[in-house]
Amino acid sequence: MTDPATGTPAIAVDGVSKTFRIPHERVNTLKERALHPFRRSGYDRFDALSEVSFAIERGEFFGVVGRNGSGKSTLLKCMAGIYRADSGAIYVNGRVSTFIELGVGFNPELAARDNVLLNGVMLGLSPREARERYDRVIDFAELNQFEELKLKNYSSGMQVRLAFSVMVQVDADILLIDEVLAVGDVGFQQKCFDIFNKLRDEGKTILFVTHDMAAVRRFCHRAVLLERGKVVRIGEPTEVADTYVDLSFHRGAEDAAPREAGRIGDGSAEILEGWWEDEHGERQTILHQSRPCSFHARVRFAREVTNPAIATVFENEQHQPLMATSTEWTDGSTGRFEAGDEAVFSVHMDMAFAPGRVYASPWVAHGQQRVMDRRPQIASAVVVGAHVSGGLVDLPHDVRLESGDRVLQGQGGRS
Amino acid sequence: MSTLDTAALGRPIKGPSALGTDLRRLAQLSVTLAVMEFKLRFFGSVLGYLWQLMRPLLLFGVLYLVFTKFVRLGSDVQYYPAILLTSIVLFTFFSDATSRSVTAVADRENLVRKIEFPRLVVPLAVLLIAYFNLILNLLAVLVFVLITGVDPRPEWLAFPLLLIPLGLFAGGLAMLLSALFVRFRDVQPIWEVVLQAAFYATPILYPLEKLPDPDLQKAVVLLNPLATIIVQMRHTLIDNSAPTAWDAAGGMSHLLIPAAIVLGVLVLGFWVFNREAPRIAEEL
Numbered sequence: 001m002t003d004p005a006t007g008t009p010a011i012a013v014d015g016v017s018k019t020f021r022i023p024h025e026r027v028n029t030l031k032e033r034a035l036h037p038f039r040r041s042g043y044d045r046f047d048a049l050s051e052v053s054f055a056i057e058r059g060e061f062f063g064v065v066g067r068n069g070s071g072k073s074t075l076l077k078c079m080a081g082i083y084r085a086d087s088g089a090i091y092v093n094g095r096v097s098t099f100i101e102l103g104v105g106f107n108p109e110l111a112a113r114d115n116v117l118l119n120g121v122m123l124g125l126s127p128r129e130a131r132e133r134y135d136r137v138i139d140f141a142e143l144n145q146f147e148e149l150k151l152k153n154y155s156s157g158m159q160v161r162l163a164f165s166v167m168v169q170v171d172a173d174i175l176l177i178d179e180v181l182a183v184g185d186v187g188f189q190q191k192c193f194d195i196f197n198k199l200r201d202e203g204k205t206i207l208f209v210t211h212d213m214a215a216v217r218r219f220c221h222r223a224v225l226l227e228r229g230k231v232v233r234i235g236e237p238t239e240v241a242d243t244y245v246d247l248s249f250h251r252g253a254e255d256a257a258p259r260e261a262g263r264i265g266d267g268s269a270e271i272l273e274g275w276w277e278d279e280h281g282e283r284q285t286i287l288h289q290s291r292p293c294s295f296h297a298r299v300r301f302a303r304e305v306t307n308p309a310i311a312t313v314f315e316n317e318q319h320q321p322l323m324a325t326s327t328e329w330t331d332g333s334t335g336r337f338e339a340g341d342e343a344v345f346s347v348h349m350d351m352a353f354a355p356g357r358v359y360a361s362p363w364v365a366h367g368q369q370r371v372m373d374r375r376p377q378i379a380s381a382v383v384v385g386a387h388v389s390g391g392l393v394d395l396p397h398d399v400r401l402e403s404g405d406r407v408l409q410g411q412g413g414r415s
Numbered sequence: 416m417s418t419l420d421t422a423a424l425g426r427p428i429k430g431p432s433a434l435g436t437d438l439r440r441l442a443q444l445s446v447t448l449a450v451m452e453f454k455l456r457f458f459g460s461v462l463g464y465l466w467q468l469m470r471p472l473l474l475f476g477v478l479y480l481v482f483t484k485f486v487r488l489g490s491d492v493q494y495y496p497a498i499l500l501t502s503i504v505l506f507t508f509f510s511d512a513t514s515r516s517v518t519a520v521a522d523r524e525n526l527v528r529k530i531e532f533p534r535l536v537v538p539l540a541v542l543l544i545a546y547f548n549l550i551l552n553l554l555a556v557l558v559f560v561l562i563t564g565v566d567p568r569p570e571w572l573a574f575p576l577l578l579i580p581l582g583l584f585a586g587g588l589a590m591l592l593s594a595l596f597v598r599f600r601d602v603q604p605i606w607e608v609v610l611q612a613a614f615y616a617t618p619i620l621y622p623l624e625k626l627p628d629p630d631l632q633k634a635v636v637l638l639n640p641l642a643t644i645i646v647q648m649r650h651t652l653i654d655n656s657a658p659t660a661w662d663a664a665g666g667m668s669h670l671l672i673p674a675a676i677v678l679g680v681l682v683l684g685f686w687v688f689n690r691e692a693p694r695i696a697e698e699l
Contacts, residue, residue, distance in 0.1 A: 012424050020697065029601040077696070081531035084430030084693040091424035100529040109455055121447045122530055124440075 008093050009055040010174050010205035011079060016088035018049040018074055018229075048074040049229045051088070056207060056222075058094075061200045063216040063223030063237055064209045065244050071229040072209045076100065076178050079207070094173030094205065097123045101178075103163030108152035112143060115151050116166055123170045133169045140165035168195055174205045193219060213241040214386035245384045246286055265373035268305060269364045272298045272342075274312075274378035276360070287351050287358075289385025289394065294348040297362040297378070301337040305366060308334055310345040312362035314353070315377070322353055322392055352393045355385045433685070433692040435533030444536045449543035456544075467548055468555055471507045475500045482620055492622050494653050497560045501652060502619040502645050504552045509585050509641060510610050512545035516589035517596050517603050524699050534692040538589040542582065549578070565653050574652050577644050584640050584677045590684035594691040597698050617641045622649070623663060636663045640673040 023043040048071045056062045066072045077083040079090055080098035105122040106115050116137050120130030138144055141161040151159060167175075177196075196219060200206060210216060216223050216237045223240040225233040225247075233243045278284045279292040287293045299310060311326035325347055327334050337343065345362065358381055363374035385394075394412070401408040435441055457464050479496055482489045489495035516538045520527065523537050561567070596602045616639055618626075623646055626632045635642045647660035661667045691698075 008424065014424075014427075028599060030595075030599040030605065031601055033599065078430075079428075081428055081430055082528065082696050089427035091426070092428050093425060096531075098530055101525075104530045105526055107451065107455065110451060114451055114454065118447060118451055121444055122526065122532065126439075127443055127447055 008058075009091070010058045010060070010093055011056040011207065012091040013052055013054050013075075013079070014089045014091070016049055016052045016075070016078060016085045016090060017047070018071075018078060018083060018086050020046045020048055022046055047229050049078070049085070052226070052229070052231055053088075054224055054231065054234055056205060058205055059200070059203045060221045061196070061206045061219055062208065063220035063240070064207060064226065065211070065213070065216055065223055065240060066226035067244075067248055069228075070226040072226050073100075073178060074229075075226065076176055076207070076209050080176050092174065095124060095171075096174045096176060097167070097170050097172035098176045099167055099178065100176075102160055102167065106151060106159070106163065109150060111150055112138065112147050112162060115162065119163065119166045120170060123166065124172065125170060137162070137165045137169050140168060164192070164195070168199070172204070174207070175199065176207050178209045179211070213244060216241045217386050241386070242288065242384075263373070263375055265364070265371050267372070268303050268366075269299055269301045269308065269372035271362055271364060271373045271375045271378065272300055274298075274360055274362055274375065276379055276381040285381050287381045287383050289351050289353075289355060289383055290396070291351055292348065293351045294346050295360045295362075295379065296344055296346040297360075297375075298342060298344050299364055299373075300342045301339060303339045304337065305372070306336045307366075308337065308372065309365050310334070310343070310362065311365070312345075312347060312360050315359045315361060316353065316392060317357045317359075319359075320392065322358070350396070351383055351385075352395050353383050354389065354392055354394060355383050357382050431531060431534060431693050431696060433533065433535040433689040435535075437533075441533040441536060441539070444532055445539040445543055448536060448540040449547065452540065453544050453547050464551065468552060471500070471503050471552060472555075474507075475503050478503070478620060488621055488625060492625075493656075494563060494565060495622075497563045497565055497653050498622065498649050499619070500559055501556050501648060502617075504549065504556050505581065505645060505648065506614060506617065506619055506641065507552070508545050508549040509581065510614075511548065512542050512582075512585040513588045513592060514606060514610060515545070516541040517592045517606055519589075520593045520597055520695060521699060527699060528696050534695055535590070535688065538586070538593045538688070541593075542586050542589055545585065546578075546582065560653065568655065570651050570655070574648065577648055577651065580640065580674070580677050581644050583681050587677070587681035587684035590688040591680070594684075594688040594695075597691060597695055613639070613641065618645060623658070632663060633665055636660060637669060637672045638676070640677050643670065643673040 021043045022045075052071075052075060064072045064075060074083060076098070077100070078085045079092070080096065080100070082098070082100075103115070103119055105118045107118065110118070113134060116134050117127065117130045120133065120137075121127055125133070138147060141158075141164070143158060143162060146154065146158065151162075154162070193215065196206060196208075200219075208215075208220065220237040222235060223237045224231055225240045225244050227247060232247070233240050274295065274297040275283050276285065276287060277294045277296060278287065284293070295312060295314070297310070297312065301308075309326055309328050311324065311328070313324040314322045316322055327345065359377040360379045361374070361376040362378060364372040365374075366372060389412075397412050399408075399410045399412055429436060456467060475496075479489075479499055482499075483495065484490075489499065492498070519541045520534070520537050526532070527534070527537070592602055592606060616635065618635065623632050623635065623642070626635065636646055637643075643660045643664070646658065646663050649657045650659045661670055664670055664672075
């Protein structure tokens, strides 16, 4: 590493553009070239990256997010020196190791020692360094018993462990990581993140390309969101992740039109519309978990009604009722409405439902028996959030574990 | 657009290239890859090295039988078997290094697309493996040469020098072919045919003096660097009375022509490879 006091960023990306040319007709033999020396087939241009600029500080854990085809992998490959940027420049200060795939160069026919050497050298170690680190690698991977085995006889889990420990022992200043974590089970992913945290604490700079917003929120100091090769947003990981989610769900959230089927009522009142709002009072089809939100329904009475009850139930995609509420639970009666009067009913809460689609089905009734209007699933929204507990709701709560003098405490249901 | 103070950032990274930024890394990577690959071939099968040796030996056995017993081309040439075997081993090196290099870059797609390294490592590793093989094969040849009655001479020490132009020639072609193959897939069958033609255009089966026309003899030595090397090999290693390359070429200065060919191929190969290197990962 160079002197951190100078404040030179670990990576600076300055106006980088990259265009791929995709020929309509690929000429890939000398014969064709010889037969038609002057024929040039047309090609499509695909702007994978256009004018991307940002800087990553030393010791930062930096997330790169974006939808498929947004250019994040191309960006990573440009930074890694696998692709050459068409214009702009990338400045890198420190030793870089790239992990587009774990265990690059691994050969199934070779034993662990040779593979560690091969992989280590590919990742930038000298052969001597790679040999010196072999014992640490094998210890870290907990594969001491299997050193002599050829890699093809390793289980896939063992191979990943080996690859991972090489990565940790390579000792790069800057790590470029491309969704290697997509492999492996939850336990393994946790181990990966533990390692990343450790590396981060050691002052390594980590750039991490991912789809996993939970990981971005949990680990990244900052993140950048790419869309069609352009920087859409850069900054706080939570904001970037929210923008990403908005972008990804935008189309999907509006799919569910209010259902007419199942509408019942005697026509003396009509629920005109129902909608969701966020904490700023903006209508939304996307709601963020544990943030304030509200459901609203506008009702018009067709004739004079005294003390009607307006209620709603919230359901998830499997039509399981998550929660129901009603004006019956307010203090006092709702009063008298003339024909033609309108009222807006609303429910305000912190969104505690598990991520997924949530429907609101409100109704207006008079007493217990007479339903004036019932509109099943009049409004739907997608709840987004990083936290998937497996439960239908995630209520704010505290977790405690006490044993003798030790007290372990944590909070759940709040992100 | 740029909001960065670029002056303070040092030099921008270069992107993929043939040589990379660190020649030591180029060398270390090439050697490591070559050693691993060689290990695989050596210990890969039960017979391992024996198979590596068998190919030139079998070819030698067949050709030896045909050209001494049936065609009688070589029966009156002194040390014909030794010359034949040594020439075959040298040609095997050349054909191995070049034909394996054709698909080498494409075969290593996994590496090329996923990691940054000097792209030249790929053909260089192929060349190194061919050299390792050659050295082992030459040990077997040495035994054979001694058995057939050739006496060791101090001139033998000059023989390894011949392997340098041979390697440069093969290396130049390796760079050229591996880069071309990324774009043109018919390079592979074309090169197979060229290699076969080269085998007959080189005095391997027939000693040079069996060519009827002295001008033709001269032309072969001048225009085919493989021929130049093999003619000189015969003089240095096996038969002191056989003509040297410069005698066969008609003067020391005439050897500048094959030298220029080797150098030309080397420069052309490097130029093409270097030009293609930045885009190989995208073209594959």
